Amino acid sequence: MQWSGQASATSLPIGSDADLAWVRQQVRQCAAALGFGLVQQTKLVTAASELARNTLVHGGGGRVEIRPLDNGRTRGLEMCFIDSGPGIRDLELAMTDGYTTGGGLGLGLSGARRLVHEFAVDTEPGRGTTITAVAWVTQVPASRPGVG
């Protein structure tokens, strides 16, 4: 994977409910500007919401860096969620569907991973967690208008 490093990142704080809403809006805007279709935008914003909430609830807050990508073939969006919280002790377990410590449905991490193309977790107990999610604009023909 390669991309031209010219694009600058937008950094947003994650410290409250209102911040989650702001992150969702910013990701939506950025994805729309990059040419993501409606379904892909919805997937990206949903993934951002899950991951930002993870940063807020489990990481004790942090920030997200949103960066547009271009690999020469297509454009993409990278979202980096960074916290300096307790870290994830058992990553494999945390990535399992239904596993939860936060009172949710346990679909946060595992579900978000299914909504993007690339997903990486860098974590160390006591040192915080960085979750990177990348999605690329896929050229899928628009659904047909109406039915025959």
Add this chain to the structure above:
Amino acid sequence: MNQPTPIQPSQVPVLALGDVLLVSLQGELHDGMAEQLQHDITQRISTSRVTGVVIDISGVDIVDSFLGRVLAEIASTARLLAARTVLAGMRPAVAITLVELGLTLRGLVTALDVDRAMELLSQGGS
């Protein structure tokens, strides 16, 4: 980038149509608001004669696992209080995303829009 202009921290409107509660969710929903809504609906069901709840989410552009859990809990709580809940008007993009996310909301009854939801409730079927 500047701090966000806070997005409408307004109450979610809950309308009573006969013995059916109609809840219209619109746009951005903060986690706190969703939890408040859950509480409000439960109160309304327990204090007045409510046999059905219709949650219209046609104005919602994303449902994540948090909101999904709140919706499922509203339905389960309502069921305990003998009211049926119908989730109406989910957008195609939201439905596709929820399925990818792994959230199929099996316990919830769904309808294409509010009219269909009302129809379902009046039929008394599933």
Add this chain to the structure above:
Amino acid sequence: MTVSEQDAAESAPQVVSSFLERRKEQVAQRWADAPLFRTVFTVSRDEAVEACKAVLEALSEVAVSGRLEDIAAPGFGTVRDQLGRMAATRARGGSTPAQIAGEVAGLRGPAVDLLLEEFADPAAPQAQECVLALTLLLGTLRLVVMETALDANAELIERQRQQLLEVATPVIKLWEGTVAVPLIGTLDSARSQIVMESLLEAIVDQRARYAILDITGVPTVDSLVAQHLMKTVAAARLMGAECIVSGIRPAIAQTIVQLGIDLGSVLTRASLSDALAYALGKQGIEVSRTDAGASAR
């Protein structure tokens, strides 16, 4: 005109560059008859000559820059599109990439002949050096043509793939409130995404209560395909529509059982008409033969 002794100070690429510029017309006249140009520029010979000149100008520019072996040399930029179109035309005409490469290699002969005419002694070291430089340059041209040809191919394949995706997923309104997608061919992730999107859009547009996924035309159902089907069913349900999977051939039913695939709560019917009958029945619609129709038989 011959290259005189004082030109000896000039490097071979420079000599080649000025040769290409000076004898552009003559080289172009010879190249225009080569199959590569003749079969692509069919309207008039002048058109072919002009195309040759454009390529020669580009080569001259590359030569003077000294980047004889660099396919990314800026000089090629101006003719890259033209070369791509030529390669694509030859490819559509049935030429293999190797044949196209051979045709480009065929341009070397006439150009070298003309270059050697420039020298009093074709065996002189400087003449040989220039021939080598020209040969290198034309080798690079061949690579550029190959590259553009491959790019054009990849683009063509991608375009066809998308056309196929689009064509292969029509959503049909079978009845008021009932839509169907006849699935034909392999159901991979990209296809199933499109099927899902088109079906959900149709459910909204048609206010459909029932959606039928007919898999008569799907050759095999493995666990991945089953997963795609179940996702589509789940998404339709979230929108308030009931999905029915029809057209499960006996062999496929057996495979599903043998693989231990759990289609869960997915409603299935053997044929599309069974599925339609179910959907109509649930909506209280009855279809019966009229007297007129009966007597016509």
